[in-house]
């Protein structure tokens with residue numbers, strides 16, 4: 336089981352940390368909707384509550400009240416593969432000879448099958464098929480022989496992949512970001528404590544201040560009195576930040592590694608116009624994912640009117656998997672409808688962040704044309720997605736990816752667009768103001784910054800250096 340998720344850790348000077356953790360999870364709900372959990376520690380013991388569903392479904396007021404203690408961590412789950420069961424909800428908890436551990440993980444590890452087999456050969460048992468459970472096993476095994484930071488360092492040396500983690504060792508709250516900084520993680524200061532979270536929106540919701548991002552390869556330990564934190568930079572490697580966090584996954588109002596996500600998307604929209612501008616009556620976003628891109632596009636194109644050709648029904652969440660094509664089409668119409676006066680008899684530039692399977696763009700172009708749009712020109716704020724993500728974003732196998740074996744011209748035909756253009760990897764690098772070799776571009780270049788079995792490894796021959804504290 337591999338997850339794309341959201342994590343939180345809170346240490347207060349005094350008072351219950353579960354409530355701010357709960358609010359922070361609300362702010363990060365977009366990172367996972369299948370399950371949620373909070374584990375707190377009151378100085379003597381852990382308290383936990385987790386379950387399947389949205390934060391609002393998993394927690395009642397009483398559930399949060401019962402989570403005593405001024406330390407807490409929280410997690411949101413969206414499995415990219417594997418079963419969805421209550422057992423597999425994070426944070427994982429273990430009681431060991433060296434104290435209690437609770438751990439929540441965002442990302443995916445790529446070598447846990449072999450580590451798991453070694454443990455199983457030694458007689459260890461696992462209760463789920465999760466990569467995170469293997470990480471917890473590894474950490475607990477290290478804690479038998481080493482102090483906490485050294486145990487984390489040894490665990491980080493052994494596991495490979497993407498991980499932004501919040502963990503509690505007894506009542507100590509710790510944040511860990513993998514050496515390549517693939518997934519985001521940041522630190523915030525509250526009036527009465529500190530918070531570590533996947534995205535800065537979780538700090539905003541608590542009225543706190545973003546202090547900084549956790550650096551790639553850094554471990555941050557929050558002071559038990561809630562007055563600061565200790566930093567241990569354990570690895571110093573060239574980063575490989577996931578560009579897709581900026582393009583699609585993170586909230587636009589989050590600031591990640593020094594960049595406001597909304598501004599990045601708007602800049603990419605401007606680049607879309609500069610590289611592939613087309614003379615149409617209106618430019619319209621696919622709501623909500625294309626909105627910031629379309630805003631930038633319209634700013635750059637002073638002769639194209641920004642108008643919303645599509646509206647989203649905000650009360651439709653994820654619809655259940657519908658077995659027939661007819662039912663799937665109804666599902667799209669449940670979610671999206673056209674604003675007829677904006678599109679009737681008009682040529683439309685439609686902007687979205689990405690094409691994965693191609694379902695969304697195919698159906699929306701059809702919907703716009705059925706409702707009177709004369710032409711639909713599709714512009715995409717990322718490069719074609721040609722290969723799967725192994726590092727925590729839900730992108731399927733090559734067979735399911737629209738661009739894995741098709742040219743842009745072929746895709747244009749399949750989705751029924753009058754024209755189709757994408758941004759290039761270099762455009763993404765310009766828009767993010769980040770060198771290409773500081774990003775993970777595996778899904779668009781077919782070459783990964785982490786050694787994944789059977790895939791091309793972009794960093795063959797390079798070695799990360801372990802740094803001193």
Ligand code: AMP
Pocket residue numbers: 583621624687688689690691692693694695696728729730
């Ligand atoms: P698709 O319909 O499969 O081509 O997916 C593209 C649409 O889904 C776009 O509107 C994206 O904003 C959105 N999207 C992109 N990546 C993902 C993802 N990993 N999970 C869910 N939705 C996504």
